[in-house]
Amino acid sequence: MAVRFERTDTEEAHVIEDRARIPVTLIPGDGIGPECIHATQRIVEAAGAPIDWELADAGAEVFKKGIASGVPQETMDSIGRTKVALKGPLETPVGFGEKSANVTLRKLFETYANVRPVREMPGVKTP
Secondary structure (H helix, E strand, O other): OOEEEEEOOOOOEEEEEOOOOEEEEEEOOOOOHHHHHHHHHHHHHHOOOOEEEEEOOOOHHHHHOOOOOOOOHHHHHHHHHHOOEEEOOOOOOOOOOOOOHHHHHHHHOOOOOOOOOOOOOOOOOOO
């Protein structure tokens, strides 16, 4: 099972699919999240990745529905089924006793890494 990419005379990438499409849970997120996720989807589609997006909710709107974890069961089920999720940033209301939706997802699926982009700055000594 592999995906090969070929270039034509027009330098446009074409994908030759040797496998079935892959379902991926898509959580747009809050704030700038939907905009970032939309741009990411466009990049993935331009690359020709054989992905079927499964839209799911989490974050601010879910908290407003009274779900204290910020993650509804339907979203947990989707991630459990697809085994892959792409999510945008999620908000956590402060001072109302809600849990962080991000922490809920990390604990539930045992994905404790919270990767942050880092770069060196000129004039600042770095290891």
